[in-house]
Amino acid sequence: MVQARGWLLLTNDDGIEAIGFELLVKALHEAGYPLAVLAPSGNHSATGMRINLMKPMAFRARDDLTEAWGLNPHETPVHLFELDGTPCDTMIVALDGGLNHLVPGVHPQLVVSGVNLGPNLSQDAYHSGTMGAAREAGLYGVPAIAASFTSFDPEGMERAVDATLEAVAKAVTVLPLRAQNLGRPHGALDTGYFTSWPKSGADERWVVDPEAALLSAFANGDVMLNVNAPGTWNGEWATTRLGVRWYRNAVHFGDTTEGSTATFTIGAASVDHAAVPSGDCDAVEEGKASLSCLAVWPQSHPFALDEDLLAHGLERTVDGWPRWLING
Template identity: 30%
Template sequence: MRPLILLSNDDGYASPNLIALHAELAQLADVVVCAPEINQSATSHSLSLHRILRLRQHGPAIFALDGTPADCIYVALHAGERVLPRRPDVVVSGVNNGPNLGSDIFYSGTVAAAREGALRGIPAIALSADAKAERGAAAALGAKLALALYHATSAVAARPAPLLNVNIPAGASWPIRSTCIGVRLYSEEVVFREDPRGHEYLWIGGAGVRHDHVVGSDTEAYDEGAVGITALTLDISTQRNTDLLAVLINHIGSA
């Protein structure tokens, strides 16, 4: 039986990058697309709990949902056989138009779609590429990595389910590295303007970006023209600040 891959993204089901990745994956796997109807970049892991959603089919095994990337994976996995014929072997998200490096992983809808799959116990991979990466080469590499994840997890059961974040820089051929999360800093600003009717509106987020040097990081690999593969964790708790917590709890107890 060919592996079954659930494919999503945050750029929308008609994204040329998703279409290219779908074509590559379909050579060796059965693929079902469930992706946002329109661009949902930077929606992070939000779920649409307080409005109705509409699911539309745009071809054989191609579905678009007017919701977030996380919504798409949730609906696909919990809609019986309306979307998927069975539980997928891998969840693939991408290829995103632009990298998701450093703290981008907390905002990225691309990463969130993969994370939703991993939360449900399914190996998942988020793929992102520089706008100047050759689309066909990036899609081919993304498909190879996704299928390699399938074979690796078929041979060795990983618990919890692995969640990988991949960033492809500009170009058409790249070395590949195992990486950690780097530091990506944007020029943070709020721009206030006035519309033609005299009402104020605003834009958040600056266009400038730079990377602090972190050895072995995804940002370092990207800056040096290498593909970075970062293993993410679903457990974001930390043993740091335990002394602070002890003081806080003691303060509450003595208050």
């Protein structure tokens, strides 16, 4: 069968049977995207980029979900697998040879991680398994989108799925059908968009055409996209950076009796929000879907994106989309 579209590789951190993942798989399948799924078998929320080293991880085909979710693999290809591992484990296994072992010949165009139940805004970027999987895909040279619903109540989650489909549609339009940098076969590419730190000054190659440089960075896995959509999404988009929010009173101290072990539980915190220009938290509070262009590699790494170039990623169209993504 000749594929009119590139393959999407899907994962999440809530587990393969999570409602947000089911809704996303169904929607992408209905839209005609060939899908390869390798998702955690259980919930691995807030595991960041944790991986299992030297520990065998079982995987299973989930053909039962193909039937339960009403998918038609004869019309549009779809392969569902689960792994007893973390979100990052799924990406390492898939992109370091496992996907070709499970489904020979499948070469992803794009990774989509989500849709997560709960926001991944501001410093959530450090804790999120959803974002960790997308970042891991980037480390392997594959463009990736992380997507989240900003409520912990699944009611209205379809809005975040709709937003994710819009972002995927924009991305696949500007990307080659196969990720060209999968496995980073050429090592450190002479891209012209990496930071010059600790030296000062920008590479003239990206200065001439910053939009082309950002698109190239996305295609090479050096930047990723992070979508956050509220249940009250009004259909509008905002191109954003990470905002500022603080989790307060995040630790609950358990009651103890003599001779028992004390318990501490992290969660159910109150959240303080500080407004910043183009912040993702601010966009969501306005009922918009937030789309952030984030560097995959950490600051001071030789592959980190030039910060002045990353600032160009905030330039938006009249519809709120990143200009580099639309003009690409």
